[in-house]
Amino acid sequence: MTDGSNILKASYHTLGCKLNFSETSAIGMQLASRGIIRALPDETPDIVVVNTCSVTEVADKKGRSLIRRLRTRWPGATLVVTGCYAQLKPQEVADIEGVDIVLGNDEKLRIVDFIEQWESERRSQIAVHHYLDIRDFRGACERGDRTRYWLKVQDGCDYFCTYCTIPFARGRSRSGRIADLVAEAEKAAEAGGKEIVLTGVNVGCFGKDTGEDFLELLKRLDAVEGIERYRISSIEPNLLTEEIVRWIAAESRAFMPSFHIPLQSGSDEVLRLMNRRYRTDLFTDRIALIRSLIPDAFIGVDIIAGARGETEEEWERSFRYAESLPVSRYHVFPYSERPGTKALGISHQVGQEEKHRRVAALTKLSDEKLRAFSRLFIGKVRPVLWEHPDAEEEGMMYGHTDNYLRVRANASASSYNMITPILITGLHDVETLTGRFL
Numbered sequence: 471m472t473d474g475s476n477i478l479k480a481s482y483h484t485l486g487c488k489l490n491f492s493e494t495s496a497i498g499m500q501l502a503s504r505g506i507i508r509a510l511p512d513e514t515p516d517i518v519v520v521n522t523c524s525v526t527e528v529a530d531k532k533g534r535s536l537i538r539r540l541r542t543r544w545p546g547a548t549l550v551v552t553g554c555y556a557q558l559k560p561q562e563v564a565d566i567e568g569v570d571i572v573l574g575n576d577e578k579l580r581i582v583d584f585i586e587q588w589e590s591e592r593r594s595q596i597a598v599h600h601y602l603d604i605r606d607f608r609g610a611c612e613r614g615d616r617t618r619y620w621l622k623v624q625d626g627c628d629y630f631c632t633y634c635t636i637p638f639a640r641g642r643s644r645s646g647r648i649a650d651l652v653a654e655a656e657k658a659a660e661a662g663g664k665e666i667v668l669t670g671v672n673v674g675c676f677g678k679d680t681g682e683d684f685l686e687l688l689k690r691l692d693a694v695e696g697i698e699r700y701r702i703s704s705i706e707p708n709l710l711t712e713e714i715v716r717w718i719a720a721e722s723r724a725f726m727p728s729f730h731i732p733l734q735s736g737s738d739e740v741l742r743l744m745n746r747r748y749r750t751d752l753f754t755d756r757i758a759l760i761r762s763l764i765p766d767a768f769i770g771v772d773i774i775a776g777a778r779g780e781t782e783e784e785w786e787r788s789f790r791y792a793e794s795l796p797v798s799r800y801h802v803f804p805y806s807e808r809p810g811t812k813a814l815g816i817s818h819q820v821g822q823e824e825k826h827r828r829v830a831a832l833t834k835l836s837d838e839k840l841r842a843f844s845r846l847f848i849g850k851v852r853p854v855l856w857e858h859p860d861a862e863e864e865g866m867m868y869g870h871t872d873n874y875l876r877v878r879a880n881a882s883a884s885s886y887n888m889i890t891p892i893l894i895t896g897l898h899d900v901e902t903l904t905g906r907f908l
């Protein structure tokens with residue numbers, strides 16, 4: 471797909487989750503296999519690919535404004551829009567002026583066929599499968615600009631939480647095969663990668679469709695030489711089994727002491743209204759198990775503020791529960807109303823002002839938890855993987871400890887992508903510690 475004299479160039483723009491980022495990378499590799507190279511920031515691309523998100527109304531809005539901006543900037547380029555917003559609202563996306571091709575999530579990794587068709591017919595196209603017909607697993611492994619790879623191990627979700635549109639955007643749960651995923655990890659190691667984050671929509675559902683086992687996947691990946699660190703992007707508490715935690719604690723070589731677990735509410739009544747698959751007693755047990763077996767583990771927890779059904783009483787209950795948990799930080803999300811979700815049938819609504827008050831209270835709680843957790847490591851030595859230089863101060867680098875604390879230290883450029891023991895000396899800001907080479 472070249473024009474005979476010039477090599478075609480594409481630019482890529484991604485919104486949303488890590489899964490989207492790894493898929494954008496896979497799209498880039500497909501186009502590269504047809505000779506279409508990535509445009510440099512100052513070059514005019516022939517093809518513009520926008521991989522959208524639709525997790526909230528705000529995400530849709532960001533997608534629309536990005537598409538308009540890109541169209542104005544490059545009026546002559548072929549504009550392809552894909553991702554969850556394209557999947558959920560294809561016509562709305564197609565109606566944005568200048569959009570040439572709209573691809574659903576199942577079609578995004580067949581982009582080459584659609585671009586070829588566009589080149590021969592010059593006719594706008596919408597290709598979106600119904601979410602129930604999305605069946606194929608399409609693998610993707612993305613190298614971030616840092617030292618980390620994002621390996622997609624699973625896609626889709628069968629849970630249908632009442633507030634969530636993801637199952638409609640990504641289809642039913644499906645997984646990669648262990649042998650293929652191990653091969654991807656080996657490739658990443660050969661290319662110098664040190665850390666791999668396992669991504670998916672509901673990662674713990676890995677293997678439910680293929681009969682393979684998630685813990686077996688972890689064990690096989692753990693044996694890949696050269697990869698020093700693995701993390702699981704996020705895992706539902708009911709799927710983070712005692713067996714997995716015990717294996718990470720006692721046997722794993724490279725699965726790091728860091729966990730990301732969605733709680734969403736500390737009220738059992740709100741969890742019930744959300745159709746979540748656990749209650750606070752299970753969550754309490756999981757956190758206690760991790761803390762008892764891996765005391766230094768970083769535990770990040772997602773929580774939603776102001777969901778439908780979160781009355782004043784349930785909010786108080788939820789906040790007190792969040793306060794009581796020995797976790798390292800909260801990722802706080804204001805509840806976002808999504809058209810078509812079952813949650814719209816729950817009558818109690820939280821006003822905007824009150825929602826913001828709850829977000830602020832949880833954010834403050836999270837900052838306190840993070841500071842308290844970080845302080846535990848001042849004066850201790852932890853291994854840090856150096857990821858990128860400080861853009862503002864020469865000679866300073868940023869990296870993460872094994873237990874996912876961000877560290878800033880005076881380090882030479884040769885430290886990039888190296889793991890070194892570092893003495894933690896203090897707090898730089900709420901998100902970052904200061905460190906010193908030994």
Ligand code: SF4
Nearest residue numbers: 627629630631634636
């Ligand atoms: S587990 Fe629930 S919140 Fe997560 S993707 Fe599935 S339906 Fe959405």
